[in-house]
Every structure is written in C-alpha cells, then in structure tokens.
Amino acid sequence: MSRERTPLSADPPEDNPLLPEHFRRVDESDDSLFYVQPRLVNHIDDEAIAALGDFYRETFPEGGHLLDLMSSWVSHLPADVTYGGVTGLGMNKAELEANPVLTRRTLHDLNQDPVLPYDADEFDGAIISVSVQYLTRPVEVFAEVGRVLKPGAPFAITFSNRMFPTKAVRIWQLFGDEQRANLVALYFELSKAFAKARAFDLSPAPFRSDPVYAVVAEALDPSVDSESTGIT
Numbered sequence: 001m002s003r004e005r006t007p008l009s010a011d012p013p014e015d016n017p018l019l020p021e022h023f024r025r026v027d028e029s030d031d032s033l034f035y036v037q038p039r040l041v042n043h044i045d046d047e048a049i050a051a052l053g054d055f056y057r058e059t060f061p062e063g064g065h066l067l068d069l070m071s072s073w074v075s076h077l078p079a080d081v082t083y084g085g086v087t088g089l090g091m092n093k094a095e096l097e098a099n100p101v102l103t104r105r106t107l108h109d110l111n112q113d114p115v116l117p118y119d120a121d122e123f124d125g126a127i128i129s130v131s132v133q134y135l136t137r138p139v140e141v142f143a144e145v146g147r148v149l150k151p152g153a154p155f156a157i158t159f160s161n162r163m164f165p166t167k168a169v170r171i172w173q174l175f176g177d178e179q180r181a182n183l184v185a186l187y188f189e190l191s192k193a194f195a196k197a198r199a200f201d202l203s204p205a206p207f208r209s210d211p212v213y214a215v216v217a218e219a220l221d222p223s224v225d226s227e228s229t230g231i232t
Contacts, residue, residue, distance in 0.1 A: 016190055022171035023136040031091065031111055031134075031167070044130060044160050047209035051202045052129060052158050053078040055214055059154050064124030067148065069141075070110065070131035073098040076158075077127075087123070089116070114140035118148045126155045130212075133163050133172040133180075138187045146193020151221035155194065157184045158202070158214045177213060184215040193220055 044052075057078040060066060064084055068075045071088030073095040088102040089110075096105040106117060114137045126145050135141055145155050161177060175183060181199040188197040194217035203211040 018139070018171075018186070018190070023138075023169045025136070025167055025169055027166035031109055044162060044210045044212060047204040048160060048212040049074075049076055051204045051212050052076040052214075055158065055200075055202055056127065056156065057081055059156050059216060060125040060127075064153075065122070067118070067123045067126040067145070068102070069126060069128045069145070070134070071096060071099060071102065071105075072131075075099060075101050075127070076129050077101055084124070087118070110141050111136045114144055116141075116144045116148050120147050121150045122148050123153060124150060125153050128157050130158060130160055130162065132157050132159055132184060132187075133168040136169060139190045142187045142191035143193050146191055146219045147222075149219035151219055151224075153219050154216050155188075155219065156214055156216040158212060159184070160210045160212050162210065177211060181213055181215055188215070188217045193222075194218060195220055 053076055056076065057080075060077075060081075060083070062081050062083065066077070066083055066086045068077075068086055068088045071090040072092070075086060075088065077083070077086065083101075085103040086101050087104040087106065088096050088099055089106040089108050090096050091107070091109060093105075093107055096102060096107070099105075108117065111134075126149055132138065142155070149155060159180060163172070165173065171183065172180060185197040185199060188194045197215050197217040199215045200213065201211075202214055203209065
C-alpha cells in the first residue's frame with residue numbers, strides 16, 4: 001500500500017554557495033580501495049525499504065528503462081513492476097552481479113569521472129538510493145544524468161540518516177535531514193538540467209524505523225530555453 005508523501009520545504013540560496021572544502025572527506029584515499037570488498041547488507045531497515053519501493057512505483061513508468069546510479073546488490077525497486085530494463089552503475093562487480101533486477105551493469109567511479117558512458121536521451125528515469133552523500137562532484141553528475149534522460153523523465157534521489165562517515169562529504173555530515181533535502185535540491189538547480197525539484201518525507205514510522213526522504217525533478221529538454229529550474 002502506498003504511503004503518504006509529506007512535502008518538505010526547500011529553499012536554497014540563489015547563488016552557488018558550494019566550495020571545494022564542502023566535499024572533503026575524512027578518508028580521501030582512492031574510493032576503489034574502500035569498495036573493493038562487497039557489502040551484501042541492507043543499509044536501511046525493511047520498513048524504509050518498503051517506503052522507497054512505494055515511492056519508486058509511483059514515480060517511474062512501467063516498461064521504462066531506468067538508470068540505477070551508485071548501484072549495489074539491491075535497487076529497492078518494487079518487485080511487482082516490470083521495467084523495460086535497469087542499468088546499474090556502481091563500484092563493486094560482485095555487488096552488481098548479485099543484483100537480480102539489473103539487465104546491464106557498468107563499473108564506474110563517478111568521483112573520478114562524472115561523465116556517464118551512455119547516450120543522450122537513453123533512459124526513462126534514474127535513481128540514486130541512499131548514496132548521494134558520497135558524491136564529491138554532484139553537480140557535474142546531475143548534469144550528466146540530465147543529458148542521458150529523456151526530456152521529462154524523473155530523477156529521484158532518496159536518502160536516510162545512515163552513512164559511512166569516513167566517505168560521506170563534509171557538508172552532508174554538517175546538515176540535518178531537511179537541510180540535506182535543500183542541498184540535493186540545490187544540486188538539481190545548479191546542474192541546469194532539471195525542472196523544479198520536489199522534496200518529500202517518506203519516513204514510514206518516525207522513531208521506530210529509519211527515516212527516509214526523496215528529492216525528485218524531471219529532466220529539461222535542452223533544445224528548449226527554459227527558466228523553470230528551481231525548487232518547490
């Protein structure tokens with residue numbers, strides 16, 4: 001059963017306040033070393049996972065080709081929906097191979113190279129599930145996602161309060177949950193590739209289950225001059 005989406009406010013500043021030091025991490029060693037060992041565990045609890053599945057069910061078209069960025073051994077997509085394909089991009093080969101919903105797998109480090117190895121207008125939707133806190137070049141990645149999505153296709157970022165603290169960027173760790181929603185909305189805005197972002201509190205059982213939030217926006221048509229970027 002679908003859970004109610006509770007809107008969050010999001011009001012980032014008009015100019016770009018992001019600085020290189022905001023994306024420093026405790027562990028600045030090569031990310032490939034950190035992700036060399038597969039982690040076949042869930043990073044949020046079952047109720048939060050179900051909330052993500054409900055949100056994705058409502059957000060993405062059945063039969064569409066989805067892009068699962070920073071993918072792992074689970075994608076949190078609803079099992080009762082059939083997609084035309086799910087391309088997973090991640091850092092660990094064993095995790096990607098263990099993910100049964102993926103129809104194509106790509107090993108790629110977005111922090112080393114934010115350029116996606118896909119064609120323009122290739123996908124009907126994209127997700128980053130509980131991993132956006134590890135991006136050190138998020139605006140570049142978001143711009144690339146806008147390129148590979150079809151115009152009007154949604155890009156959904158979902159997150160909780162869990163993280164690997166040595167690899168999460170500094171600004172993420174300094175912020176609370178609503179500020180993090182604002183931050184993700186700012187990534188959308190600065191990428192100049194998406195329409196207005198919407199933020200939601202999807203937490204299924206406050207104080208009993210992991211909190212979970214979503215920020216989603218639709219890809220703009222680059223051939224159309226638009227000033228509709230922003231946040232609601």
